[in-house]
Amino acid sequence: MLLFRDDSIRSDFNHDLQRFLYGREYRVEELPFSKETIKQHVRKGFIALQHGIETADGGLLPFLSGGRRWVCRRCGNTDPELFGTCTCGRCNRSCAYCRRCLNMGVIRSCTELATWIGPEPRRLSAAPGENGRLCQWSGILSEEQAAAAAELVRCQSEGESFLIWAVTGSGKTELLFPAIERALLRNERVVLTTPRTDVVRELFPRMKAAFPNVPVSALYAGSEDRIPDAPLVISTAHQLIRFHRYFDRIFIDEVDAFPFHFDPMLQYAVQKAAKETAPFAYLTATPPPGLKNAFLRGDLRGIKIARRFHGHPLPVPRFCWIGNWKKSVAKGLLPPAMLKWIREKTEAGIRIFLFVPSVSLLRDLTELLQREALGPTAGVHADDPDRHAKVMLFREGRIRILVTTTILERGVTIPAAEAAVFGADDPVFDEQALVQIAGRVGRSPDHPAGDAVFFHNGRTLGMVRARRHIERMNEEGGF
Template sequence: MDNQNSFVCPICGNTDIHSIGILNGKPYCRRCISFKGEEVEHKPSYPKKASIHLEYELSPEQKELSDKLVENYKKGIDSLVFAVCGSGKTEIVVNAISYAIKNGDKVGFAIPRRDVVIELFYRLKQIFKGNKVISVYGGHTSKLDGDLICLTTHQLFRYEKYFNLLIIDEIDAFPFKDNPVLEAFYKRSNKGVTIMLSATPSKKTIEKFSKNKDGFLRLNKRFHGKPLPVPYYKKRRSILIYYDLIKECKKFQSRSKQIMIFTPTISICERVYKFLSLFVKHGNFVHSKRDGRADIIGDFKNKKYQYLVTTAVLERGVTIKDLQVIIFRADHPIYDSAALVQISGRVGRKKDAPTGEIVYLCREITSSIVESIEEIKKCNEVL
């Protein structure tokens, strides 16, 4: 029992006696037991070239923040970038990444969700063409070392005191949000400076980073300088919500617009597609259990489909030009206001197509629905 009392988990810092077990007389941590696997080898690293290939130049606002992040990195100051969806958060950190690589430092870019890691990995590979950019996520862990490591927050346990620069995106997203194990992994893996990126940071996070005024950075403008499209909702008490769905789809179809229809669960996703496909042609559906979803998403990007019914699997990271969004059952408890803001941010992301519509179809008006609309309006006020 003494063993258990004094045990501190070396991986996640757990000291809670209720989640410490005994095996062969030795204490072990039950909280992080599922995170087992090879850890990265510590090898000395050397300064390298790191040139940046961006498709467009940074806006003056992005440039200012980008310089500030490099400066903070040099001074060892942690930064929080509070940036509205579509303001080009990723582009803002590329100069800090490049600076760190040139300095011979270890750089990690951690995101809670695997789909977003993959999407981001391809983007960063384009931006840092001359460097070894790798991705690490569950089932994809054969390479652990590179100039720039894109990984899920779950995989941080493989990197003990490793990163000089650790960028964490979407900290407000499940499963990182309020998860002490992942938080401990992050602290353990970082020996240098953190840059946190978020469109919807919690009060706690804002307070933490505001202690040093240089560490709290805001970017309100989307990179094209246009306001965020504001969602509107349609409330229906019964099965008529399906009628609205068909109506909205036909409306967008008549304008030749592509539509993403977000649904709260896999079963609702399949049900909605089954029903909708009877009335509206040229669609498909994706969720985390659907085989070949990367191909389906690719085909959607190439305009093979007019609409895609999806779960939260496409909530973040995916950019499609001139997209319209319907959130089916936006009143579902799975959607907090941060998630609704995030999904709404899928719309109007391109410079030559900065507008679009977001429709919430709901059975009742929840506080998340109201808050998300207010939040977006607030973002637009500061433009």
């Protein structure tokens, strides 16, 4: 009798509300349902409400310590500088609010955050093709890729996290396919996340092509390819902040990339989006110290891939001194050594990435190059509204010289393009960034080599380390 009553209560909920809230976290006032409906669901145990801001000594987030008073439950902020207080019109008391995630709507002490704790909605499943497979990618993994893919699958089946430390151009994405396919066949929710919008845009069509029968959702600011409940999600780390204990598998691409590496909010968002037991897979060519050390100590399982998928070595960057480059540009002059290099490349029909340390320099240099009429030239930076269109034109070959800030240092693959850094001694270009930039070159089997030139006014530790890093990887790769 009791069982029967229990069952009837368990199914007595609003299915739209369930689908809306499951695996997400919203402020109560954001839910498009009546207050009465929400109250009912709270009473019956389908929805949990928690305060938006907790005091750390409440013991709710045990990893916090040391004199910090507040914790924002939505974004994980614990920095006292990033909280304010106000006389709250809602609770008529002095209320703390979080400044860090303010742009998503204010979180105060009296804000209630709702999560779904009732039954799970039916999962949107993926239909295997005629061959019983979900993955229709017809390529063949290299020996190194195949070994890494198998190890990743094994590790994930044991519920453990995994590091893939793979050189640029090693085909990291493809080696994820077996693990992703396995998870999808088990009806699990999978997210492939990365800090960069450009990387999401690059990965999305490749994933859709590889898994044609799987609903794939792309999440980034302004994305038009959002599918609710899609079992496979490609997302910026930023967009995951709305999720709560949702994904069974998390793959993080470019884990060392700015801003992920520096922004604790993004790390919190990714952690919160994962189910408690979800294994993580970290992908990177240049692991940040924490991951690298955990791997070298044996605390984190993983694999190192020192060869590119096409079996050719990584292009080793060449240093070229050009004197005071800032001064030259200010005078409206292009350093002759660089001009000569660019002319040779464009005359040979080669497309060029030209990396610069700042947006102001980008504008000046782009203008100078356009004046030289070496070929169609454009500049792109993070806030450029035409950025995606320009990358597309560069991909199609209609732009021949693309001047860019470090936003395109990774994730973007243009076959047969070559790369140079203008002002490689600028502190923006650390070892990681320079390794990534050199990694833009020689990506396709038809053009496995090419120039990576660092134009500079004095070698830096970052430049020397980047070159050593690449040489060492080539040695490990057997070259």
